[in-house]
Amino acid sequence: MSQQTPPKVGFFGALSEFRKWAVLILIGLVLSFGYKFFTTKSETSSIEYDTNLIQQQIKNVGKLVVTEGHFAEVLTYKDRKETYIPGLSFDKKALVVINADVTVGFDLSKVKYDIDAKNKTVTITNIPEEEIKISPDIKYYDTESSTFNEFTGDDYNKINKLARENLKKKIDKSTLKSNAKNRLISELSKILILTSSMGWTLKYDGEVVNNNQEFQYKIKG
CATH class of the missing domain: 1.20.5 (Single alpha-helices involved in coiled-coils or other helix-helix interfaces)
Structure with a gap:
């Protein structure tokens, strides 16, 4: 075979x-x-995505945070014009009742920040000061004046100024400012939550912010 x-x-x-x-x-x-x-996903694309997301979050919190309050004030305004005659004077007075609506706010669109994409760090460089607006409703009762010492525009300006000064003292003693700051911290904490979840670092006042308590301490300082 x-x-x-x-x-x-x-x-x-x-x-x-x-x-x-x-x-x-x-x-x-x-x-x-x-x-x-x-x-x-490339590293560059990831960084760009993270940066855009953080910028959008900061933009979302960039609104006016406002806390409102109502205050009342009662004062007696007196003015005396002396004469050259001993014991003779011309007086004027009024009972003044002030009801005021007050707002304490933070315009978060004025928050300034830097984003370091390379080192994955967001630094808040500036938080705006609080804005206090007082809208008083002033009413006059038991107004008394004399021919030689009548109420003028200067008197009403003095009363308005005095009322605002007294209201500011009441605002400082109230919880209105602290409540406004709490709302401010609540809004800014959204940035902290986002950066932490993405592995980025948030800084404020030259230091790293690790949690909400640190943020609160730094802002209320």
Whole structure:
């Protein structure tokens, strides 16, 4: 029984076989790199996404935070004009009742910050001062004056100034300012929550803010 000799593969046949494997390997590499390219987020894209998200969050809290209160004040205004005659004077007086609506607010659109994308750090560089608005309703009762010492515009300006000064003292003693700051901290804490969840660092007043208590301490200082 004769044994068949396997066909010889010529040079060109071997070259064709090599090309086939080369093409298959090339296709495999292209598919592999393509998969990684489309499924793996680049570091640059990630940083840009994080930066845009943080900027949007800061923009979202950039509103006017307002705390409202109502105060009442009763005062007696007196003015005396002396004469050259001993014991003779011209007096005027009035009972003044003031009801005032007061707002204490923070305009968070004025918050200034720096974003260091490379080091993943957000630094709040400035928080605006509180804005206090007093809207008094002033009523006069039991007004008494004389011909030689009548009420004038200067008197009403003095009463208005005095009323505002007294109201400011009441506001300072009230919880209105502290309540406004609590609302301020609550809004800014949203930035802290976001940066922490994304692995970024938040700084204020030159120091890292790790939690809401530290934020509260630094702002109320």
